[in-house]
Amino acid sequence: MTEPQTPDTAPSTGSVKKHGRDGKSNATIYDIAKLAGVNASTVSRALSKPGRVSSKTQKLIEDAAAQLNYQVNPFARALPTGKTNTFGLIVADITNPTFFDIIRGAETTATSRDYTLVLAESAESPATELTAARRLMATVDGLILASPRMDDDNIRALAQDKPVVVINREVEGVPCVVPDVNKGISEAIRSMAANGHQRIAFVAGPPQSWMSERRWEGVQAACEWSRLEAVRLESSKPTVDGGRQTARDVRASGATAVMTYNDLLAIGLMQELQAAGMVVPDDISIIGFDDIFGADFTTPPLTTVRSPLGECGEAAATRLLDFLHGSGEQAGTLSVETELVLRGSSGRILPAK
Amino acid sequence: MTEPQTPDTAPSTGSVKKHGRDGKSNATIYDIAKLAGVNASTVSRALSKPGRVSSKTQKLIEDAAAQLNYQVNPFARALPTGKTNTFGLIVADITNPTFFDIIRGAETTATSRDYTLVLAESAESPATELTAARRLMATVDGLILASPRMDDDNIRALAQDKPVVVINREVEGVPCVVPDVNKGISEAIRSMAANGHQRIAFVAGPPQSWMSERRWEGVQAACEWSRLEAVRLESSKPTVDGGRQTARDVRASGATAVMTYNDLLAIGLMQELQAAGMVVPDDISIIGFDDIFGADFTTPPLTTVRSPLGECGEAAATRLLDFLHGSGEQAGTLSVETELVLRGSSGRILPAK
DNA sequence: CAATTCATGGCAACCGGTTGACAAAACGAG
DNA sequence: CTCGTTTTGTCAACCGGTTGCCATGAATTG
Structure with a gap:
């Protein structure tokens, strides 16, 4: 037996389970593995690589997972893969209703594709905006900037790091959605x-x-x-x-x-x-x-x-997600149409009586 | 020398650095440790446990970190600690302006205390709301529910898992902020x-x-x-x-x-x-x-x-964060005042002429 | 029937921090 | 100068997944 360098599972640390979770919440793939009588890596594969394991084992694992009501730990997943299933949206001013529809469009799209939306505000300040962007960069897979106030160069710099889509502005070399x-x-x-x-x-x-x-x-x-x-x-x-x-x-x-x-x-x-x-x-x-x-x-x-605006939000999110999934690579600008909505505040001027 | 069980840095895996990051972005505490000539765990402590290392080492490490422009990897941090510096906000309807101010209040408070806000919408549906809540639970330290539509029981169940604050509704046993x-x-x-x-x-x-x-x-x-x-x-x-x-x-x-x-x-x-x-x-x-x-x-x-509403958002976020930081433990309801804003749409009725 | 391919599951290293335990060094007191 | 105490830093295990590589056994083929 090759004992020297395998501390492996043996010690098993009978010590207190420090996190002392609330009881039910967190099953891990190891728990599933034990229950299903397979190795943890097999569980991992069953759960994320369709077709990689036999359908029999697949079923076994899925049942075990359901029984333990397992939920992946997003952090554990993000650590090795770098993927977070999250994207950021930075708007200039949350109280400005212009952005409401954008937010909504982005949120809806995100949720429907199983992504989570993280929201931040720049308070109309280029500096705050850049700070927020940098902060988010660490945790998201991509970023949408709605009416950004920072320099083109800063935007391009961000875009070099992770996918970025800009709304309401055209930036050379960065995908944009512009009415x-x-x-x-x-x-x-x-x-x-x-x-x-x-x-x-x-x-x-x-x-x-x-x-x-x-x-x-x-x-x-x-x-x-x-x-x-x-x-x-x-x-x-x-x-x-x-x-x-x-x-x-x-x-x-x-x-x-x-x-x-x-x-x-x-x-x-x-x-x-x-x-x-x-x-x-x-x-x-x-x-x-x-x-x-x-x-x-x-x-x-x-x-x-x-x-x-809602469409812009949706379109931006869609472009971003497509990009993350390797489909749409093009970096050009997507135009959306504007139209006149004729209501009562405009019309023929009355000659001074 | 104790060689047997120390694989340590030696192998160093000359293999391709698989993540092939963009170049500058990601320094790790190990890089800092090498640069500063100390152990990684010392770096970790210097960066998060004030006073745990000597001021000399502290400075050394901070300089190295600055030089590499190091940023902690939130996932790596979240994995062992379970803390994400993030909280969720679920609103019934993003397009309903009632929530704009709540969102804004919560966002502002979050950012000012170095938290990130994750936003989700329930589309006025109890089921969607619950799903969204469960989804978020995995990634956040706490949750704010604005005008939730789900059962009291479901809310309490969530609250048992992680801190929850409710806005615009009173739920027994859960901290609430209610006008x-x-x-x-x-x-x-x-x-x-x-x-x-x-x-x-x-x-x-x-x-x-x-x-x-x-x-x-x-x-x-x-x-x-x-x-x-x-x-x-x-x-x-x-x-x-x-x-x-x-x-x-x-x-x-x-x-x-x-x-x-x-x-x-x-x-x-x-x-x-x-x-x-x-x-x-x-x-x-x-x-x-x-x-x-x-x-x-x-x-x-x-x-x-x-x-x-803005105050409600702020107050809810504040309560949540205080709770996460161990201060305010009380689970009662916080009342905020409402007031009549007298404008033109109300007044004395004119007797039919 | 032997040789080759292929599908499947296991092993172990790794992502990047955190932390308990402990050893070394520094310090203080007797 | 020695012994006990405190400070400071190191070691190694862990958080919970992912993935390259390999061994096994079954299926395919000559």
Whole structure:
């Protein structure tokens, strides 16, 4: 017998089972192995490598597993494989309803493919975002960045480590899911033109927002095409409050129609203009972006360019998972369509009576 | 020298490093140990047991760790300790804005205490909820259930396994965080009474909702106290759509003021009543519950009983983490205050002209 | 019937930390 | 200067799976 170097199971440490688990919870593959009269590695194979063991043994093991109501220990599994069946989603601001649908889309997809979603927030700060991303990197198989605020380079660096999918922004060399604003914007601008507007104001979003620039470019292009004049205004922050604060500039701009970087701004702006006695859309038309939850609660309901945010979340998660499973390798950008949702806040301007 | 049983580092397996990591990413404590000239276990202690190693060695190790930009492998750590620095949050419906603030509160608290938040959704189904909970249980240190739909017994069973905190429901023997509806409700009912209303309708939420019952009881009690009549109506689902569908019943009820189980119902109800030509609040007063995002977008803005949802999320996370760190052991219910937010949708009824 | 292939299960090393037990070194006291 | 105590670091076992390699026996083939 080769005794020297085999401490093996013999000592068996009659010592206290230190973890003193609650009693039932945790069966291990070793327990199953004992019960089924096979080796633990066979159990492992039966449970994860379909077809690797005979169907007889398979059944034996499955029964034993069921009897002990076994559940794999994800950590034990993750340690040697490096796979966690988990992915991360980082959003700029959890309270911003824009992200609700994205979160939901990602969560649903994750769960349906047996993945777990880990959520983190960057509070609109590039630094926080990067920290959160690094933190998550250690525990997830992949990462989705929704409207990231950090540099392209940082994103690429992350993408080198683990699969990354970006939503709402285009980053060279990294798979992205981006609403193509052009369709929605041109519908909107055409509608404005048809209603006789001549001068369109665009209220921009945060300077780091890639999407804000795209929207502004889209508005410019569409206005040029329709021979309308486009003026750009800035906002302090992309919230209802920020929208209120832009009311002054909007009135000063002389525009009869306004598009805003997002719905929140539009809602704030509308509230403030109405409070000042203006009538929407008779005095001024307002068009938002995204069609967030609540956009139709306003009076009049908000006309807006809808981004299919839920779809974005789903698509991003799907791309990520496909990638993890070795299918879709392409790193390009996936475009999703936007469309104009015509509600009450836009229309023909009434001639001053 | 004691050679017999020390295979130790010698073999060093010149074989391919199978994981072939990307290059820089992953230093292990063994790398640090080698660099610092100490044993790996010393490194482990230096990094997690403050004061266990001499400050000289400590420094040595920290420098080496910094140089290799070491990051602990959470799985390797979780395996022997069972601690994951992660907790789960299960909500009934991710798209329901009621939960946005809860999620945000929990996420913020988690991050600030160096925990990671894992999010799951039950889609309002007790079965899905239980499955999700079980799934999460394996990977988290604790669980927060927001407005759970499953049985008390199931919740208690989970709580036996790992720390659980419940939001928006009271479960005997499990720590809970629950808005105390009474203050807000009595303020609301008193305000109704002061405005001359006599008959109040309450539109209830889902039958499994514990909170819906509490609110109905609160309304009944407050009405009794103010000598008003309370009638109860049912809703099909606690959404804007569900609210629209109750409009019929509301009108039939003869009530001049309505409280709804939540804001969504109130908003839908208001939309439908307005569409039918009624004026809020001149013809009927509407009061919602929760003060969700968007409740003030409506015209008139919605009067509502605010539940401090963000606080609930925070408080639940805090309780959970305190518990995990051995401080707060008490299993009672933590009440948070509700208050009436008086906006435009409630007021004195105008006598039919 | 012998030779070869193939399906199956076992062995043991490994993933990267943690930790109890213990030995060596440092320290303090008598 | 010696002995007991405390500090500091090492050893090796463990957490619970995964997987390359090998031995066995059955099935296939010449």
